[in-house]
Structures are given as structure tokens and as C-alpha cells.
Amino acid sequence: MIKSPAAAVLWESWRLSRFSLVTLMFCSIVGGAILVIALETRGERLALLLAAFVALVLTPTWTFRLRKGGGFPMTLGFTRPIATWILVGVPMAYVAASAAIVFLIPTLFLTAAFGLSLPLLPAAALIVTARFVLLAASWWTGSTAIGVTGWMIAYLLTIRRVFHGVAGGNDPSAGTWVENLTVSADGLGVMALVAASSVGLTVFGVARQRRGDDRFGSRGRATPGAAAARRFAIVSRLSDLIRPPCPVSSPLAAQAWYEMRTGARVLSRGIMSAMGFTLVVLVASPLKEESGGYFYANTALVWGLAVPVIAGARSVLGVRRTQGKTYLSPFDAIRPAGTGRLVGLKVAIASAGILLSWVAMVTAFWVLPTDFMGLGPKRDFTDELRLATSVELVLAALIPPLFVVTLMAYAGAIHALFLRNPRGVVIGGQVVGIYLVGMIYALATDRVTDSAMLAQLAVITVAGVVVTLHLYRRVLSERILGARGLTVAVALGILLGAGGRFYWPRVGGSGADAGVASMLPLAVVVLVPLLALVLAPWSFARIRHR
Amino acid sequence: MSEWLVDVAGLTRAFERNTALEQVDFRARQGLVYGLVGANGAGKTTLLRHILGLLRAQAGTVRVFGLDPVRHPVDVLRRVGYLSEERELPEWMRIDELMRYTQAYYPSWDMDYARELVSTFGLDVKKKVKELSKGMRAQVGIVAAVAHRPDLLILDEPSTGLDAAVRQDILDAIVRTVADDGRTVIFSSHLLDEVERMSDHVTMVHEGRVVVDGTLETVRGAHQRSHVLFAARLERAPVIEGALAVEGEGRSWTVIHNGALDRFRASVALQQGEVVQSREATLEEIFVARVGRTAEPAG
Numbered sequence: 001m002i003k004s005p006a007a008a009v010l011w012e013s014w015r016l017s018r019f020s021l022v023t024l025m026f027c028s029i030v031g032g033a034i035l036v037i038a039l040e041t042r043g044e045r046l047a048l049l050l051a052a053f054v055a056l057v058l059t060p061t062w063t064f065r066l067r068k069g070g071g072f073p074m075t076l077g078f079t080r081p082i083a084t085w086i087l088v089g090v091p092m093a094y095v096a097a098s099a100a101i102v103f104l105i106p107t108l109f110l111t112a113a114f115g116l117s118l119p120l121l122p123a124a125a126l127i128v129t130a131r132f133v134l135l136a137a138s139w140w141t142g143s144t145a146i147g148v149t150g151w152m153i154a155y156l157l158t159i160r161r162v163f164h165g166v167a168g169g170n171d172p173s174a175g176t177w178v179e180n181l182t183v184s185a186d187g188l189g190v191m192a193l194v195a196a197s198s199v200g201l202t203v204f205g206v207a208r209q210r211r212g213d214d215r216f217g218s219r220g221r222a223t224p225g226a227a228a229a230r231r232f233a234i235v236s237r238l239s240d241l242i243r244p245p246c247p248v249s250s251p252l253a254a255q256a257w258y259e260m261r262t263g264a265r266v267l268s269r270g271i272m273s274a275m276g277f278t279l280v281v282l283v284a285s286p287l288k289e290e291s292g293g294y295f296y297a298n299t300a301l302v303w304g305l306a307v308p309v310i311a312g313a314r315s316v317l318g319v320r321r322t323q324g325k326t327y328l329s330p331f332d333a334i335r336p337a338g339t340g341r342l343v344g345l346k347v348a349i350a351s352a353g354i355l356l357s358w359v360a361m362v363t364a365f366w367v368l369p370t371d372f373m374g375l376g377p378k379r380d381f382t383d384e385l386r387l388a389t390s391v392e393l394v395l396a397a398l399i400p401p402l403f404v405v406t407l408m409a410y411a412g413a414i415h416a417l418f419l420r421n422p423r424g425v426v427i428g429g430q431v432v433g434i435y436l437v438g439m440i441y442a443l444a445t446d447r448v449t450d451s452a453m454l455a456q457l458a459v460i461t462v463a464g465v466v467v468t469l470h471l472y473r474r475v476l477s478e479r480i481l482g483a484r485g486l487t488v489a490v491a492l493g494i495l496l497g498a499g500g501r502f503y504w505p506r507v508g509g510s511g512a513d514a515g516v517a518s519m520l521p522l523a524v525v526v527l528v529p530l531l532a533l534v535l536a537p538w539s540f541a542r543i544r545h546r
Numbered sequence: 547m548s549e550w551l552v553d554v555a556g557l558t559r560a561f562e563r564n565t566a567l568e569q570v571d572f573r574a575r576q577g578l579v580y581g582l583v584g585a586n587g588a589g590k591t592t593l594l595r596h597i598l599g600l601l602r603a604q605a606g607t608v609r610v611f612g613l614d615p616v617r618h619p620v621d622v623l624r625r626v627g628y629l630s631e632e633r634e635l636p637e638w639m640r641i642d643e644l645m646r647y648t649q650a651y652y653p654s655w656d657m658d659y660a661r662e663l664v665s666t667f668g669l670d671v672k673k674k675v676k677e678l679s680k681g682m683r684a685q686v687g688i689v690a691a692v693a694h695r696p697d698l699l700i701l702d703e704p705s706t707g708l709d710a711a712v713r714q715d716i717l718d719a720i721v722r723t724v725a726d727d728g729r730t731v732i733f734s735s736h737l738l739d740e741v742e743r744m745s746d747h748v749t750m751v752h753e754g755r756v757v758v759d760g761t762l763e764t765v766r767g768a769h770q771r772s773h774v775l776f777a778a779r780l781e782r783a784p785v786i787e788g789a790l791a792v793e794g795e796g797r798s799w800t801v802i803h804n805g806a807l808d809r810f811r812a813s814v815a816l817q818q819g820e821v822v823q824s825r826e827a828t829l830e831e832i833f834v835a836r837v838g839r840t841a842e843p844a845g
Contacts, residue, residue, distance in 0.1 A: 545599055
């Protein structure tokens with residue numbers, strides 16, 4: 001029996017997060033082990049950074065997805081007879097503690113397994129404090145724009161502290177990183193004060209949301225595009241200025257119009273990221289390297305490139321899970337349109353959004369004084385372009401879109417499969433993770449012979465061929481894809497494979513004349529898009545026609 | 547093509563360990579209104595979702611216009627109008643955009659009819675869906691569902707949570723749809739008076755099984771509500787042939803029953819009782835008797 005409201009909130013938090021927490025710890029252990037085995041001394045630091053990143057960034061996202069939009073996520077608690085400070089304080093403390101556990105258990109495991117000496121407790125204290133600050137930034141107001149901005153600032157400051165601590169500034173050879181992360185007693189006092197202030201601010205903000213005083217508080221329905229519209233009201237208003245009429249000439253045109261509007265979140269986030277990147281570079285430029293200019297600009301660049309991909313991956317097929325049920329809007333599901341076409345357009349338009357976002361990022365990168373970032377002078381890149389052959393230029397233009405399409409197809413398919421069977425997908429991922437750790441360990445310690453490696457590649461290739469053929473047969477027999485859709489899928493797959501074939505020798509792979517062994521990875525390159533382009537409609541059909 | 551517009555046979559569906567539908571048969575003919583009634587969780591929405599092809603039959607078959615709606619979604623859905631219980635519409639769309647968008651999918655879309663309905667409902671076409679009340683959303687949903695003059699109109703709880711005026715609008719739209727020659731309507735509802743008023747045919751679903759199925763006249767004609775007086779006081783509800791629900795105390799009992807009235811009278815007489823009044827049961831009485839709790843019979 002649960003004896004108090006605080007215990008009930010704690011229990012609810014545990015029930016919502018327990019599976020995610022175990023999964024996150026597993027990811028940190030597997031990823032950390034791969035890094036330590038593959039990179040040795042540098043891997044040690046990167047493993048610590050990975051564990052810190054997982055604990056800092058992924059824990060809250062996975063734990064409290066009860067509500068779309070900004071503000072305090074556990075709004076069901078608003079109607080319960082419970083004080084706001086308990087409603088807010090208990091989950092905050094829980095998330096902070098679970099972040100520490102998600103950090104400590106993998107790093108302790110790595111320490112024991114590989115004999116490392118990682119500065120765990122100071123780093124954990126930093127993570128706990130940062131966790132309080134990050135939660136406060138995203139929970140205290142219903143405005144996602146304000147929340148995200150606060151979150152980004154807190155995140156950048158925290159990561160910079162960890163980065164500088166772990167990397168010893170920007171000098172990878174510095175050996176003082178353990179000392180850099182040590183926190184004094186005064187520092188611990190400041191951290192405690194920061195954490196307490198964060199809780200206070202959040203309780204104040206959530207109390208306002210609870211009584212309806214927060215004008216940004218979102219209580220809307222979870223419908224397609226609604227969350228995006230709320231989160232990016234400014235972008236939404238701007239896009240209203242350009243509102244082309246829906247074409248009625250064909251269902252395809254109408255659907256493209258619809259997808260462009262609902263998929264606008266990918267583009268809008270990308271453009272906002274590009275704007276954020278520009279702002280960060282402009283602010284960071286005078287700071288130069290010694291004051292962290294490098295770090296801020298590089299982080300903003302990586303973030304700016306990753307944000308549209310993450311947004312696209314989570315929303316590409318428009319599938320979601322609400323109250324334990326996998327859900328596709330009936331508005332989407334009952335359209336008299338074939339599944340293959342629905343999925344094809346969704347993937348294509350999400351990919352276009354990502355590519356346009358990247359164009360915005362590249363443009364920003366190009367016009368800004370970014371040479372100081374250590375990314376090399378832009379002139380070098382221009383010279384590279386001049387020297388490229390026409391075939392290389394065509395491939396250079398063709399491969400990124402095809403790559404993004406493949407990426408989005410996989411993201412949509414895995415997301416759909418995950419929503420249908422989360423445990424199955426996670427367990428499958430863990431099995432693959434364990435296999436990868438084993439393989440990398442075997443390779444790093446020369447415990448695998450060439451013939452064994454070849455045999456494994458052959459098994460993977462054959463399995464890939466069997467699965468791909470099986471899925472092609474299924475999508476044809478279930479009429480998910482017609483002959484035309486199938487032709488497009490195969491053509492795109494072959495094109496990407498051809499690109500891979502062209503680039504393979506340039507990234508260190510052996511040429512086609514080097515025998516079967518070196519051609520097997522190339523076969524995998526061809527299989528990857530071929531599989532993606534049927535996996536996406538197949539997994540979507542499993543939700544559209546459950 | 548078969549004479550049945552919708553032909554569901556032996557349909558069984560389970561969600562993990564819960565059986566939502568078990569051996570369900572349901573058929574719909576052209577030009578009639580079919581009312582689907584049942585308690586919450588009885589399986590009505592699950593059945594409708596199978597007809598739309600949104601669920602795949604685990605056992606049994608579903609045919610709409612002679613086609614499997616899962617394998618032929620385009621051919622089936624093009625001839626179907628659907629109003630979902632959630633009335634989920636894209637929040638960012640304006641009403642006029644929604645009309646145009648829906649029009650693109652249906653070659654038979656009748657824009658004049660859509661405009662007429664929008665005008666009748668008093669909707670502002672420049673408003674976005676997110677600015678609409680619950681009732682307005684339902685009205686927009688019904689316009690999108692009927693303006694292409696579908697051969698089959700499926701409405702899932704169309705009146706739930708709506709005020710009387712909006713409910714009337716929806717019912718009028720159904721009437722107008724049926725007035726078009728050969729249109730078929732299948733709708734589920736909790737409001738039994740509404741089903742009684744609108745339906746030609748009633749199907750009652752209980753715990754995943756069809757417990758009553760027939761034309762409204764047949765169903766009502768087969769169920770009576772009788773007032774029975776016994777010679778002596780009864781401590782417990784009497785066991786009477788055909789009784790579905792028994793209520794009362796002492797000598798006076800009210801019974802909802804089906805089957806032949808003569809046999810019912812004979813069964814009552816055997817227990818020194820007399821049927822003092824009998825009339826056709828209402829749909830609500832039948833529903834409660836079939837689906838609700840019944841008094842525990844004596845003996």
C-alpha cells in the first residue's frame with residue numbers, strides 16, 4: 001500500500017522510468033566499453049563524456065513524456081489533493097537521483113571492468129546539479145521557446161564545464177582532467193544552492209501553471225501539428241503569411257501540401273537551429289579559443305545539424321503512443337491513398353526539410369567568421385570542389401539526399417516498430433550492442449581471424465538478403481507497395497549503393513577487384529537502403545491496419 | 547458483387563489477452579441505416595475499425611463493397627465517409643483548406659453541398675480547427691464525411707458530448723445522406739432513443755459478441771415488457787421462460803422477455819401468476835435487459 005502522496009508520486013515516477021533507466025545504463029555501458037576498447041586512453045574520457053551525456057540529456061526526455069508542449073509534464077497531478085512542492089519536488093529529486101545512478105552504475109562498471117580511474121563522485125555531483133537546473137529550465141514555464149532557450153543555456157554551460165574538465169581545455173594531451181573535475185567544498189555548497197533555487201523556481205512556475213496563470217500553459221489536444229504549432233507559435237504565424245491554397249488537382253498534390261505543413265516542424269526547427277548557431281557564433285567569436293569560443297560554436301554546429309534529424313526521426317511517419325496505445329491519427333489513416341504512397345511522401349518531405357535545414361546551416365557557416373573553429377579554412381573546401389570531377393560532383397549532390405531519405409526511412413520504421421513493441425526493439429538493440437562490443441573487442445585485441453570476419457560478414461549479408469527479399473514479398477502480397485512503388489524503392493537503393501560503391505575506395509575500402517571479402521561490405525551498403533525503403537511502409541502498415 | 551455492402555463473417559479480434567470481438571457476423575445492405583449499440587468496451591469501435599480496414603481481422607473475413615479493406619484501402623475508402631469518435635482534425639487547417647484538402651481525395655466531392663452544409667451550420671470557413679468548439683469540430687467532421695456523397699457513411703459515436711442543437715445537425719446530415727438513393731449509414735451510439743429514431747436495423751454488441759441483430763421492428767417485436775402479479779409474495783425473483791430481466795418485489799414483478807407471449811403467459815401461470823399488462827419493450831429496456839445486470843432468479 002502506498003502510504004503518502006509523496007510516495008505515490010515517487011512510485012509513479014519509478015513506474016514511468018524503470019525500463020528507460022535500465023536501457024540508458026545499458027547504452028552507456030555498451031557505448032563506453034566500445035570507446036574504451038577501441039580508443040584506449042582517449043576512450044576513457046569519451047566513455048565518461050558519453051555516460052554524462054546520457055545521464056544529462058536523455059534521462060528526462062525518456063522519463064516524462066506524458067504531455068506534449070512545454071511546461072510541467074505530469075499535469076494529471078494538478079487535480080490531485082497534493083501540495084505543489086511535493087508534486088514538483090519529488091519527481092525533480094527522482095530525476096536528479098536517477099541521472100546520478102544512470103551515470104554512476106555504468107562508469108563504476110567500466111572502472112571495475114577496465115581498471116580505469118574516473119572522477120566519478122565530483123562528476124555525479126555536477127550532473128545532479130545540472131539535472132535540477134535543466135528540469136527547472138524546461139518545467140517552470142509553459143512556453144517551450146523560453147523553456148528551450150533556458151535549457152540550451154544551462155546545457156551549454158554544464159557541458160562546457162564537463163568538456164573542459166574531461167578534455168583539460170582544448171588540449172587533448174593534458175593530463176590534469178581528473179583534477180579539473182574535482183569540486184571543492186565551496187563548490188559543493190554553490191551547487192546545493194543552485195539546485196535549491198532551481199526547485200524553488202520550478203515550484204513557483206508550476207504553481208502558476210496549476211492555477212492557470214501561466215499564459216503559455218498548453219492544454220490543447222494531441223492532434224497532428226498541434227504540438228508543433230504551440231511550440232513554435234512565431235514560426236507558425238510567419239508561415240501563415242505564406243499560405244498557398246491546397247491543390248485539388250490530385251490526391252498526391254494535396255497530400256504533399258499537407259505533409260509540407262505538418263512536417264514543417266523539421267524545417268522550422270532546422271531554421272531556428274541555424275539562427276541559434278549564427279547567434280552563438282556571433283557571440284562566441286570575440287571569446288576566441290581560450291574562453292570557450294571553440295566549444296560553443298562547435299556544439300552549436302553539431303546541435304544545429306542534429307536537431308532537424310532528431311525532429312524528423314521522431315515525427316516522420318506521424319505515429320505516436322498515447323496512454324499505452326500506438327496511435328495513428330484517423331485523419332491520416334482513412335485517407336483513400338495507398339500505404340506506400342503515404343509513407344513515401346512523408347519520408348520525402350521530412351528528408352527535404354532536413355536538407356533545407358542543413359542548407360540553412362551551411363549558409364550560416366559559410367557567411368560567418370568560422371575559421372577559428374578548427375574546421376579548416378573555407379578556401380580549402382572551395383579548392384576541393386574545383387578539383388572534383390563532374391561524376392564526383394553529381395554524386396556529391398546525389399548522395400546526401402539519398403542518405404537522408406534512407407536515414408528517415410529507417411528512423412520512421414524503427415520508431416513505428418518501437419511504438420508497437422518497445423521492449424522487443426530495445427532488446428534487439430541491446431543484442432546488437434553486445435555483439436558490436438564483442439566484435440570491436442575482438443578486433444582491437446586481434447582475437448578474430450580474417451576468415452572468421454569474412455564468415456560473419458557473409459552471414460550478415462545473407463541474413464540481410466533473406467530479410468529484404470522476405471519484406472519485398474510481404475509488401476507485394478499485402479499490396480502495401482505496387483509495382484511502381486517497388487521500382488522507385490529499388491532504384492533509390494541501387495543509386496545509393498552505387499554511390500557507396502564509388503565512395504568506398506575513397507574512404508579506405510578495397511576496390512571491386514580486390515576479391516569477395518572486400519565486396520561484402522559493399523553488398524551491405526546496397527542492402528541498407530533497399531531494406532529501409534520497404535521496412536518503412538511495412539512497419540507503417542502494421543500500425544495503419546493493426 | 548454480393549448483395550451485401552458490408553459483409554463481416556466470424557470476425558474475431560483480441561488485443562493481447564483481451565478478446566474484443568468473438569465470432570462476430572454483421573451485414574449491411576444498401577440504402578439502410580444500421581445502429582450499433584453496446585456498453586463501453588463492448589467492441590463497437592473495434593468492429594467499425596475493421597470495416598474501415600484500420601484493423602486486420604485475426605480470424606474471419608471482412609468485405610466492404612466486396613473487397614478486403616486492408617488489401618484495397620484506396621478502393622474502399624474512396625467510397626466511405628467516416629466521422630471518428632475523437633473527431634481528430636489537423637489543428638492548423640482552416641475549414642476552407644480542410645474542404646479543399648478532402649476534395650482532392652474524392653472525385654465525387656460536391657463542393658456546393660459542402661458549402662451549403664457549412665452555411666447551415668453557421669461555420670466561418672476562415673477559422674482554423676484549433677479555434678473551433680467541440681460541437682463545431684463535429685460539424686466540420688460531418689461535412690468532410692458526407693460531402694463526397696459516400697456510398698457508406700460510418701459514424702462512431704457521432705453525438706457523444708454534443709449539445710442538442712449540434713446533435714440535431716448531425717442527425718439531419720444522416721437523414722440527408724440516406725435520402726440520396728442507395729446510401730448506407732452505420733453508426734454507433736450510446737443514445738438509444740437516437741438509434742431508435744434513426745435506425746432501420748439494430749445490432750447490439752455485448753462483450754465482443756452480437757447479442758441482438760435485426761430490423762428495429764423485429765427486435766422490438768421480439769421483446770416485451772410485462773407486468774406480472776403472483777398469488778403469493780415472492781422473496782426472490784421468479785424464474786420465467788424467456789425472461790431476460792426481472793425487477794420488483796412481493797407479488798408485483800416487471801419482466802423484460804423475448805419469445806412467444808403465449809409461452810411466457812403459460813410459464814407465469816404455472817407459478818400462480820398472471821400477466822396483467824404487456825407491451826413492446828423499448829430499445830433502452832432491451833439494452834439494459836441484455837447488457838445490464840439482471841436480478842438473480844429464484845431457485
